[in-house]
Amino acid sequence: MSISNLHQNISQIRSRLSEAADRVQRSRDSVKLIAVSKTKPVAAIKRVYETGQRDFGENYVAEAIDKITACESLDICWHFLGPLQSNKTRLVAAHFDWIHSVDRIKVAQRLNDQRPATLPPLNVCLQVNIPAEATKSGVSSETALLELALAVDKMDRLKLRGIMAIPAPTKDPLEQREQFNRIAGLLNIPGLPAGMTELSMGMSSDMEAAIAEGATMVRIGTDIFGARYT
Template identity: 50%
Template structure:
């Protein structure tokens, strides 16, 4: 895909986000775009950066590290979006600004211990399994509050909010139902010391429903970069 096509797709996505914000009567800047660049070449990331995108999401650690090295001259905010594995926590703690998908107290402890003290606290979103399926990543809703309490004891982590990855569906009512459930859970478990201001939810096919239900971070790959 050419730089011009990437820029055009990016602007189209930003227009969709602005339109959804208007529909929800939210400020246009209420939602941040994370461009999911996994399986995309570093050149595509560089081209999109030139258009003005700063936050990029990666899901495969080794691929991300190689890309980060190649793009070290750019002020990119790197988000890890994917399953946290114990043998990869050091790389996440040292090379990323955000981790979407924290779902384990042991991983939280490792990320805390491995976060370099000279860096700001690692921003994390707790991933919630709203469907209850054993094959899905994330903690069950009833386990969110205990995990938050454990994270509160780890000063090198900063829990920013909740994240979910619902089952794909073209039914907007079903899309909104899942996102509404995450927002309602956030409202139940948030505290003055842990406001959980961020809701990381919504991708290329359901970003409008997510924004209407309160998303503050949308993770968009295909609509920008095309099919992988």
Template identity: 55%
Template sequence: MTDIALNESLGHAYDQARTRLRNALADAGRTQDATELLAVSKTKPAAMIRQAWQLGQRQFGENYLQEALEKQTELADLDDIVWHFIGPLQSNKTRAVAEYFDWVHSVDRLKIAQRLSEQRPAHLAPLNICLQVNISREESKAGVLPEALEELAKDVAALPHLRLRGLMAIPAPAEGLDAQRQPLAALREALTALQNALPEAPLDTLSMGMSDDLEAAVLEGATLVRLGTAIFGARQST
């Protein structure tokens, strides 16, 4: 595919994604700046991220650390990109994530949060953290269970180089808007409970909603929706 064709294809998909988000916000009676689009760029080349940046996108989500670091090097001239790490995070990867990302969405253990705080460079702003919640209680999914969330949140909020911002979840797939909304409503209610329990924390973020359930997520108060295929096309195998 030529660069021109790639630009046209990506531009059309990006416009469609933005229109879908605008329509969802309007249907939910929310302001047009209430939900931001997080472009999930895993497995996609840096050239496509640069093109999305040229279209106005600034927030990008990556799942795979080494791949993300290579892209960050290639895109170092784009100094206003906001990098979100949204994949599973093991202890041996925390240092690089603490050094090179602005957000982490997948914290579900205190040990990981402690390492991120300890390894965050002093000259950088605190690392923004979302706690991943296993809202559908799936055995195969990562995430803290809802009943353990408050204790973890209090411990993470006390760490000096992190800023606890909110919650993230990947609910089990569901058919129909009402079924999709149920776990997302539960996540929203969990955030409200945390806001009451931790009034000093800047808990303002609900990272939820992907291509299949964007409308349900916006109805339930998502502040970040994560779209990959809808913007960049089918994912490449890794």
């Protein structure tokens, strides 16, 4: 896929998002589109930025820092989406606006301690993996989610916003909706902090089902940027 197709691709994604929201009588503005630009060049990010897109997601710390530096003159909101090792927390704390993949108190504490005082608190989603899948990161029980949420909520350099999940892949729309419905239900666990309202769920193949079940952020990579460039 060539860079010249990007304007058309994101226009189509925006249409899909709006239609999905309309079907369940939600405002299009209630769903944030995150363009997942991992492994894609800076030129592609700038091309998508031209369309008015401001939220971009990255999974790999070193690659992301290079892109953030190259795009520092642009008013981009950067979302970190991938698993985070403890030795990379300082870079994420200093350069990102959001992190969607916090699943351990140790990582959260390091992010809190390393967030520069000159920046606003780092927006945090907790990654859940319920029911547990061996190949995925995330807290794997409601008890663990509650414990982590209460701990993060006390950290003054972090702002607890909600949860993120990557459900098991399926092409069946009903199964997709069932999984997203279970994820959304986790925000109703008694005792969770009141500020947890964001649901980061849904990607290129299941965006419509996620929006139908309450997603407030969808993470779209392939259907915007394609698998590779020619």
